[in-house]
Amino acid sequence: MTARIAYADVEVGTELPARTFPVTRATLVRYAGASGDFNPIHWNERFAKGVGLPDVIAHGMFTMAEAARVVTDWAGDPAAVVEYGVRFTNPVVVPDDDTGAEIEVSAKVAAKLDDEARTVRVDLVARSAGVKVLGLSRAVVRLA
Amino acid sequence: MALDQSFTGRTYPPTEPYEVGREKIREFAVAIGDANPAYTDPAAARALGHPDVIAPPTFVFSITFAAAEMVTQDPKLGLDYSRVVHGDQKFRYSRPVVAGDVLTVTSVIESVKSMAGNDILDIRGDVHDAAGEHVVTAYTKLVARAPEEDK
Incomplete structure (x- = not known):
């Protein structure tokens, strides 16, 4: 494990570079295939609306994967993430057009946990169309 | 109908081994749009x-969630899967999953609760490699919403 960021160089409040991730229907079809999650709420508008959703929604695990990229890109080595958890608070609604939806992710160092293990807690916020899509979103990251 | 809370603590037998392939990792990395070379380039x-x-x-969620089907499809538990939404997800890693790993998952029902007519199921999936070493544990909270007529 070879994190690029040194524990000594971060403070509580240090912001990670924020990112915006696009998601279209094509993204969801590809993710369904790669992950093996073929639940029709993620690709079939008729089915999604039939179960009371506003439209097709993104896989929660897709949103969780996108949010993780803010942390792994910052840390350098994805293996620096030793713990990662989220709550799925609202769905990412993905319309059937060429632009789809966007997932905006910001993150900051919320705590320095352990000087020996050089671990920090990063708190993430993910929003789409103005609503929070991930809550209690936290990663524990082991720095250099 | 509330789930049987006596299922709390139940452990299911380990899954058949899952061999992690380089190309499956690449396919997943492309699907999430992540160009990090650690996922595709062995030298990196x-x-x-x-x-x-x-x-x-x-x-690893694809593997642990498939394993959790032993729980979610257990006819004795009687979960109405058509009403299930994914509530929370957490991972604790001992090390990253690496191409060539041969992984097995042991699923445990950590808790079964009913709140306001919803059934809340916490499933833990312990993932071990071929040597029996711990790789990662996945914690999955599933919420089965109450049927309309029960409200």
């Missing part, structure tokens, strides 16, 4: 100290 992964390409942090 080795430069970070890994024996081969590693998987993105959430990759």
